[in-house]
Amino acid sequence: MKQKEIITSSELATLWMTYQEKTMFLRMVEYFHAVNEDKKEQNFYESHLNRLSKEIKKIEAILQAEGAVVPNGFSEQDVNKQAPPLFQPTFALQIMRILAEIGMGLHAIHLARSYRKDIIRLFQELSATTQHCYEECTELLIEKGALSCPPQVSMPEQVDMVVNTQYLKGTNIFGNKRVLNTVEISFLYQSIESNSIGQQLITGFAQVTKDPELKKFFTQGKELSKKIITKLSKKLMDDDIQIPLAWVGSPTVSTIAPFSDKLMLYCISLFCSFGLGSNAIGTTFSLRKDLPSTLIPLITNIYDYGVQGAELMAKKGYTEEPPGMENRKNIINKK
Template sequence: MTSHIPLSSSELATLWMTYQQKTMSQRLLEHFIEHAEDEEAKEILTSTHNKIVHYIERIKQIFEQEGAVVPVGFTEQDVNTEVPKLYDHLFDIMFLRLLKQMSMGLHTLHLSMAHRDDIVSLFQELTEFTQGVYSKCVDYLQKKGVLVRPPVVSMPKEVKFAKGTGYMNGMKLFSEKRALNTVEVAHIHYAVETNILGMQMITGFAQAANEPEVRKYFIKGKELSKKIIANYTQLLLASDIQASSTWAGKATNSQIAPFSDKLMMYCTSIFCSFGLGSNALGTAFSLRNDLPLLLIDTAKDILTYGQEGRKIMARNGWMEEPPQMEDRIDLTK
């Protein structure tokens, strides 16, 4: 029995974050389901939506049992399913795949921060569920021929060790840079792939946003994604590696918002946080000296952009505050 064991601050925090993200996903899926053009895609979207609603209710029950206020998250007011679709065919599953990529990492992290049996069980189930949805999305997109695959490389025939510091060369003015290794290419390719989808997403948001300030912010985000794609593609081309792309998932010409500005701003904030995390991994595992400098510079741009977005959300009353620790200084005044 765990009812007598109070939630820790970490468990409360991870449940709160999960509730925000799942209610956002619920509303996004409602629009995608309404406009799904393919029965298989609709089945993936619908089954995912139903399971997400189940987990939202479970988290809600935990809050209520603990005497904690249930977060607002995102409600029926944040989606309008009766407007034209904002994105072309296949964007829905491409976008769901990316959401599940983010969720897999978050659920695993949150699992490692949980101690109470029911919370551990919840995040174990969420991890398994998310992996299953991700696999369905990959299978579907591969069948449609639109899944962007990383570059192919010749298989290594011998083990090599770096001799001296020349392997990390990338900064010296007159020396030739070595070709990228597969670890570096993996992170660069992933950044290009996710920023292409992010650019498509935010293009639709820019067309449909209601507030001029929000529309301007999304246009700025689109330009930032284009800059990142161009810089990282150039890195690949310098090593004679062709960057992959896809024709699918573009925004339509609709200018009618299916989502509230609040939801679109939060979704963009999540993408910024995910981009920073991915960037940090790329920086940590890049061995050529010039790569971390570019990645750090990109991270600064993403961080600045994300902070600007949070200010817009706060000014408009769209930023729901996480549960707060007791202010002991204030309580002892």
């Protein structure tokens, strides 16, 4: 008989991380479904509730088959489906779209760390489901006129080559600052869009939490998002490039929390990780020297804010410890 493949530490880590993310996503979808009155959007949420529930059960089944404890993740105690709407329906879709975008990136990373066929297949299925969610959110938002698309550009008619280092310095042959290229614009635009949504999301969290420390933390995050939007928008406007103008939505006046403090802190930590990754990639692919000099300090700000959030999670007892390796010294010295 073929010996059963043992799950690796990397695979256990990816399953554990995915369980945290998916159970959080499930709780948020449950709430958005409960407070939404639009039939088409209700069908969308209901569809993804069913898919998320099945995905979570698959992860639980793999862990249980390996004799591993199932993480706590986020349970029904982390959502209040009776709470009034905290966000307008269109903005709830914006949140779903960003979370799907984060999920797509995470699944790609986790797939690359998988070796067993069933786990590879799991992340392929998760990727397909998340891509479908992203596509549906995008279509619904475009239908409602609530999604600003990046600016159009004239199509290139020939291939141009970089012939000297002036291009990398961010200048043209006359020594003037060159216009941003489409690669650079795409990263700037995406960062402005995600921070615009993050700013409103964290504003909503700030107005419903009863914890003074979290209220202060969320308010700081709101100001950081505004700072990022202002600095990156200036880079686009300096080159007469349109910035995201579509109204993304805002919180309602509700002060009743639909989510636990634990869930809200974890959600913001995901946004911080997403911001760190996307800005780091944007820095790598930017060929105009003034862009990294703008992005790197912002990356530092995001990192510091993320660390502050992690410390709050630990202080409040919200952090679930990931599975650890065996401590061989303790085993050897055990009497």
